[in-house]
Amino acid sequence: MTEIQRNLTVDEQLAILRRGVVDLVSEDDLRRKLTRSLETGTPLRVKLGADPTRPDLHLGHAVILRKMRQFQDLGHRVIMLIGDFTAMIGDPSGKSKTRPPLTLEETRANAQSYLEQCKLILRDDPEVLELRFNGEWLEPMGYADVIRLASRYTVARIMERDDFKKRFEGGVPIAVHELLYPLTQGYDSVALHADIELGGTDQLFNNLVGRALQRDYEQEPQVVMTLPLLVGLDGTEKMSKSLDNYIGLTDEPHAMFAGLMKVPDPLLENYFTLLTDLPEARIQELLAGHPVEAHRVLAREVVRWLHPDADLDAAEARFKAVAKGGIPDDIPSVPVPADLAGGEGRYPVTRLAVLAGLEPSNGAAKKLIQNRGLRLNGDALTDPQAAIELPAEGAVLQKGKDRFVRLVPQG
Amino acid sequence: MTEIQRNLTVDEQLAILRRGVVDLVSEDDLRRKLTRSLETGTPLRVKLGADPTRPDLHLGHAVILRKMRQFQDLGHRVIMLIGDFTAMIGDPSGKSKTRPPLTLEETRANAQSYLEQCKLILRDDPEVLELRFNGEWLEPMGYADVIRLASRYTVARIMERDDFKKRFEGGVPIAVHELLYPLTQGYDSVALHADIELGGTDQLFNNLVGRALQRDYEQEPQVVMTLPLLVGLDGTEKMSKSLDNYIGLTDEPHAMFAGLMKVPDPLLENYFTLLTDLPEARIQELLAGHPVEAHRVLAREVVRWLHPDADLDAAEARFKAVAKGGIPDDIPSVPVPADLAGGEGRYPVTRLAVLAGLEPSNGAAKKLIQNRGLRLNGDALTDPQAAIELPAEGAVLQKGKDRFVRLVPQG
Numbered sequence: 001m002t003e004i005q006r007n008l009t010v011d012e013q014l015a016i017l018r019r020g021v022v023d024l025v026s027e028d029d030l031r032r033k034l035t036r037s038l039e040t041g042t043p044l045r046v047k048l049g050a051d052p053t054r055p056d057l058h059l060g061h062a063v064i065l066r067k068m069r070q071f072q073d074l075g076h077r078v079i080m081l082i083g084d085f086t087a088m089i090g091d092p093s094g095k096s097k098t099r100p101p102l103t104l105e106e107t108r109a110n111a112q113s114y115l116e117q118c119k120l121i122l123r124d125d126p127e128v129l130e131l132r133f134n135g136e137w138l139e140p141m142g143y144a145d146v147i148r149l150a151s152r153y154t155v156a157r158i159m160e161r162d163d164f165k166k167r168f169e170g171g172v173p174i175a176v177h178e179l180l181y182p183l184t185q186g187y188d189s190v191a192l193h194a195d196i197e198l199g200g201t202d203q204l205f206n207n208l209v210g211r212a213l214q215r216d217y218e219q220e221p222q223v224v225m226t227l228p229l230l231v232g233l234d235g236t237e238k239m240s241k242s243l244d245n246y247i248g249l250t251d252e253p254h255a256m257f258a259g260l261m262k263v264p265d266p267l268l269e270n271y272f273t274l275l276t277d278l279p280e281a282r283i284q285e286l287l288a289g290h291p292v293e294a295h296r297v298l299a300r301e302v303v304r305w306l307h308p309d310a311d312l313d314a315a316e317a318r319f320k321a322v323a324k325g326g327i328p329d330d331i332p333s334v335p336v337p338a339d340l341a342g343g344e345g346r347y348p349v350t351r352l353a354v355l356a357g358l359e360p361s362n363g364a365a366k367k368l369i370q371n372r373g374l375r376l377n378g379d380a381l382t383d384p385q386a387a388i389e390l391p392a393e394g395a396v397l398q399k400g401k402d403r404f405v406r407l408v409p410q411g
Numbered sequence: 412m413t414e415i416q417r418n419l420t421v422d423e424q425l426a427i428l429r430r431g432v433v434d435l436v437s438e439d440d441l442r443r444k445l446t447r448s449l450e451t452g453t454p455l456r457v458k459l460g461a462d463p464t465r466p467d468l469h470l471g472h473a474v475i476l477r478k479m480r481q482f483q484d485l486g487h488r489v490i491m492l493i494g495d496f497t498a499m500i501g502d503p504s505g506k507s508k509t510r511p512p513l514t515l516e517e518t519r520a521n522a523q524s525y526l527e528q529c530k531l532i533l534r535d536d537p538e539v540l541e542l543r544f545n546g547e548w549l550e551p552m553g554y555a556d557v558i559r560l561a562s563r564y565t566v567a568r569i570m571e572r573d574d575f576k577k578r579f580e581g582g583v584p585i586a587v588h589e590l591l592y593p594l595t596q597g598y599d600s601v602a603l604h605a606d607i608e609l610g611g612t613d614q615l616f617n618n619l620v621g622r623a624l625q626r627d628y629e630q631e632p633q634v635v636m637t638l639p640l641l642v643g644l645d646g647t648e649k650m651s652k653s654l655d656n657y658i659g660l661t662d663e664p665h666a667m668f669a670g671l672m673k674v675p676d677p678l679l680e681n682y683f684t685l686l687t688d689l690p691e692a693r694i695q696e697l698l699a700g701h702p703v704e705a706h707r708v709l710a711r712e713v714v715r716w717l718h719p720d721a722d723l724d725a726a727e728a729r730f731k732a733v734a735k736g737g738i739p740d741d742i743p744s745v746p747v748p749a750d751l752a753g754g755e756g757r758y759p760v761t762r763l764a765v766l767a768g769l770e771p772s773n774g775a776a777k778k779l780i781q782n783r784g785l786r787l788n789g790d791a792l793t794d795p796q797a798a799i800e801l802p803a804e805g806a807v808l809q810k811g812k813d814r815f816v817r818l819v820p821q822g
Contacts (some may be wrong), residue, residue: 089558143595147500150588155566158581158587168567176569176594179562179587184554188530 004041004075010034020063020274022201025208030223033195037076043128044076047222049185049203050118052087053102055110057117058246060230060239062306063274064198065121067227071196072128080118082111084137086181107227117249120306137191137388138184144248149183152216153209156184161205178272189222196223228229230274235264253303253310254328255316258402260299265291268298276301327378327396331404336390338410346387347407349376349397356397356405366410374399415452415486421445425799428483431474431685433612434637436619441634444606448487454539455487458605458633460596460614461529463498464513465520468528469657471641471650473717474530474685475609478638482607491529492599493522496546497592528660531641531717549595560594563627564620569593572616597621600633607634641685646675664721665713665729665739669813671710672730677701679709689710738789738807742815747801749821757798758818760787760808767808767816785810 005013013034014027024030025190037044048068057065068078072336077085087110090101096244102110115131122129141149159165169175182205189197189210191232197207208222215221229238247259263271268291272283278301286294299319300312318328332355341347353365353374366384374381375398376388388395416424424445425438435441448455459479466477466752479489498521501512513521526542533540541609552560569590578585593616600608608618618635626632640649644657650657658670674682679702683694689712697705709729711723729739745767752758764776764785775781777795785792786809787799799806805819 085554090556138554141554143496143549143557144500146554146557147588147591150591151586153587154574154588155570155582155587156582156584159566164566171567173565175562176564176566176590179560179566179590180558180561183587202429 002370004043005073006038007263008074010038013074016074017067017225020067020227022228023204023224025211029195031223033223044071044111044195045193046071046076046078046196046198047189047192048078048198049081049188050111050114051085052082052107052114053085053090054241055113055117056241057114058239058241058247059275059302060200060232060246061117062121062249063227063230064200065118067198067225069121069123070304072123072125075128075245076288077128078122079130079132079192079194080115081192082107082114082133083133083185083188084108084111084133086184088135107240110284120249125206133191134184134188134191137187139363146180149187150180150288152213153186155179157212158209180212182206182209183213186213188362190214190219193219195220196225198225198227201226202229208266228270228274230367231267233259233262233264249272249306253312253315254322255402256303256306256321257299257312257315258319260302261292261295261323263295263298268294270284271298271302276305317342322402327398327404331396331406333394333406333408335410336407342387344387346389348385348387349374349381350384350406352388352397353399356407358397358399358403358405368399415454416484417449419485421449424485425789426477427485430640431478432636433639434615434635436622436635440632441607441636444634452668455482455606456604457482457487457489458492458600458603458608459489460492460494460599460608460610461525463495463521463525464494464501465652466524466528467652467774468525468660469650469652469714470686471611471643471657471676472528473532473660474638474641475611476529477686478487478609478636480532480534483534483536486539488539488541489533490541490543490603490605491526492603493518493525493542494546494596494599495519495522495544496549497595499546514533526680528721531660543603545595545599545602548598553573556646557591560598561591563624564594564597566590566644568623569620572628593617593620594624597624601625601628601630605633606631607636609636609638611640612637613640639681639685642678642681644670644673644675646678660717664718664723664726665733666813667717667731668710668723669727669733671713672703672706672734674709679705682709684712687716737790738809742817744805744817744819746821747818749800753798757800759796759798760785760792761795763799763808764810767818769808769810769814769816779810 010031014031017030018024033044046068048064050157050332072078084107087102087107088104111133160169161182164174185206186209190213194210197210199207204224204226207222207226211221211224231237232239232243233247234243234245237243237245247256251259261272269283269287272278272286277299286297297314300316303310303315321328336347336352336355340351340355349369350365352364353368356361358374359368365374369381369384372380372382373380377396378398390407390409394406396404396406398404421644423443425442429435429443437787444455449644483489495518498513499515500729507817521690522544531700548583560609570579572593575585596617597620601624607620611617615635615637618633618637622632630652642648643654644658645654647654648654648656658667662670671682680694680698683697687709696710707727711727714721714723714726731740747763747766751762751766760780761773761776763768763769764779765773769785770776776785780792780795783793789809801818802822803820805817807815808819809815
């Protein structure tokens with residue numbers, strides 16, 4: 001049995017847990033729950049809903065997982081809730097691209113991948129890490145149960161949600177089932193007897209529905225805690241894979257290092273607060289100093305956190321070499337089958353880029369070249385139709401500043 | 412196998428079916444369906460949703476049932492759909508008095524009573540009368556099925572419904588499950604493969620949802636036909652039991668006759684159109700003549716329709732006697748147990764009124780007396796606390812103009 005952390009007072013715990021938090025509904029409730037937990041030795045149940053349709057995690061997710069880890073370190077139990085059942089339904093209207101229906105296999109595979117990435121940050125101990133799937137309670141629900149659940153909440157309150165309000169007022173269709181999803185998500189908290197639910201600020205509304213429903217089901221309402229959506233490397237949009245402004249949670253040390261060195265200056269404080277434990281005074285000292293030094297400290301802190309075994313000096317050295325436009329030594333080598341070549345023994349560059357794993361398709365590779373994002377031996381390619389010769393020692397394809405692959409002809 | 416009526420052309424059938432109709436969406440569709448039915452000999456499926464929470468039918472219901480009967484007479488099949496499953500759920504929020512949840516037994520008993528009354532108007536032949544319960548397809552539905560159904564319709568379209576719109580704009584709470592009920596009702600049409608759905612004008616929206624859903628489920632959309640809500644004897648509100656402005660479908664001939672003689676003059680044309688087959692020219696002739704004569708014809712037509720075996724002259728004679736303030740001869744007699752009497756052998760009038768079946772409770776009887784609605788041997792009672800002596804031959808209690816009970820002391 002994991003022990004509740006007794007070396008810290010409730011106020012000291014609150015100070016840790018409040019760091020970086022945007023919404024806390026309510027601090028009094030959290031204080032009460034922490035106090036009772038200390039008195040009774042019963043861990044709190046901290047819920048995080050995971051979306052199994054998007055299994056690739058990045059530093060934006062790390063912000064929340066870091067908070068979950070803080071709860072674990074205080075002896076509490078975190079619950080990763082996989083919305084498997086809802087993911088399998090997806091958006092039956094087919095209108096929302098954000099909710100493609102998944103098969104059971106996809107859902108399970110994504111959940112597994114999600115969980116593996118979470119374990120880079122969370123403590124992997126069944127005493128403080130619980131994995132649940134919402135199919136457990138949604139699958140047995142019938143029509144009458146859905147009606148009863150839906151009767152607990154009013155249309156007006158659901159329509160208060162920002163995106164619903166805007167769509168309704170703007171005449172953008174909202175299908176009726178979309179109103180049921182926040183209720184379902186809220187019901188998950190009832191089923192889990194959650195004490196606390198974490199989420200991004202975009203989840204505030206949904207998580208407050210859970211708080212209201214719990215009260216309606218005569219449970220103690222959960223504390224809702226939101227964390228900022230981390231702004232990505234472009235400095236304007238929230239970090240996301242589709243905007244390509246992200247640093248992946250599983251990126252290699254040197255790539256992660258390079259990414260963090262590119263964080264726009266105005267975001268530095270935010271990154272320090274949300275992704276490191278550096279004390280406030282130290283952060284201010286760094287921000288007052290030279291930005292490159294501040295970036296270096298940030299990069300080393302975050303890489304050390306997510307890659308505890310990595311050689312930080314090597315990662316930094318490699319970043320520096322690449323930054324100067326050099327090609328690093330230790331890059332992966334990919335053999336190129338002879339039959340990839342066209343008539344005159346020349347290889348189409350788009351096919352090479354796909355083979356190298358730099359792009360998923362010829363079309364994407366073509367686009368990359370049009371955007372001047374692909375280099376051959378250091379020189380930007382300009383013609384998507386180009387076909388090149390490959391010398392026996394190979395040639396280096398480079399995507400952006402930091403991804404290199406050596407292509408070596410076979411045979 | 413019942414035959415489709417072939418003596419009438421489609422235009423002649425349309426003329427019959429259009430009488431009294433308010434909304435017809437669309438006449439073209441109806442014409443097409445009637446034509447095809449004539450060609451193929453396949454009867455149309457005509458749906459009417461019945462609300463098993465209100466099993467007492469009156470002339471307001473007769474308007475729609477009469478239209479159903481016209482479809483039967485043309486060889487089509489009418490389907491009485493009992494919303495048993497939804498009635499059992501009722502309004503789980505408990506906020507709507509119009510949807511008290513019923514037990515299975517209540518639902519079945521109400522449905523039975525509903526059906527018996529319908530058979531006063533409909534042809535009771537399994538070839539043209541089908542009874543269905545929506546639990547048949549709602550009971551097996553799971554959460555995923557409900558989500559899929561709900562995804563077929565947008566919030567904006569549901570909120571177009573007049574009462575929802577007013578409530579939403581007026582800040583009167585609408586629970587989310589209320590949005591699901593029109594969808595459920597619409598899905599009933601899908602499950603039944605309805606060709607036509609009948610209803611009052613207040614059902615236009617719900618029945619159009621059925622039309623839209625059928626299209627979405629790749630069925631031919633049903634024709635929606637609405638009939639007016641009959642205005643009651645007060646001349647302003649729609650006929651309803653709770654407003655006590657109604658004529659019951661099972662009222663005795665003389666009572667029905669008396670009720671029809673009280674129809675406000677401005678409503679006469681409406682009643683003639685909706686409740687009789689008199690040709691338009693005849694109706695206009697009657698309306699141009701003396702109102703009492705027009706009322707007599709209306710009363711005789713409707714009583715003959717609903718009580719084909721009744722003695723119309725006797726019903727009229729009795730109405731006349733009562734109208735002059737007399738007490739008719741053939742009134743029911745109720746024995747009064749001796750122990751109903753108080754200390755001095757006198758009987759409290761409120762308890763007598765309840766015993767006589769004139770009111771459901773002492774409180775209601777008290778109110779009736781306060782409103783000067785209860786007479787004893789022709790004289791209005793004024794004191795709700797009064798207790799009276801009962802001679803051996805009994806005394807006559809009278810509620811309103813037309814309900815008499817003779818109370819005879821026992822032993």
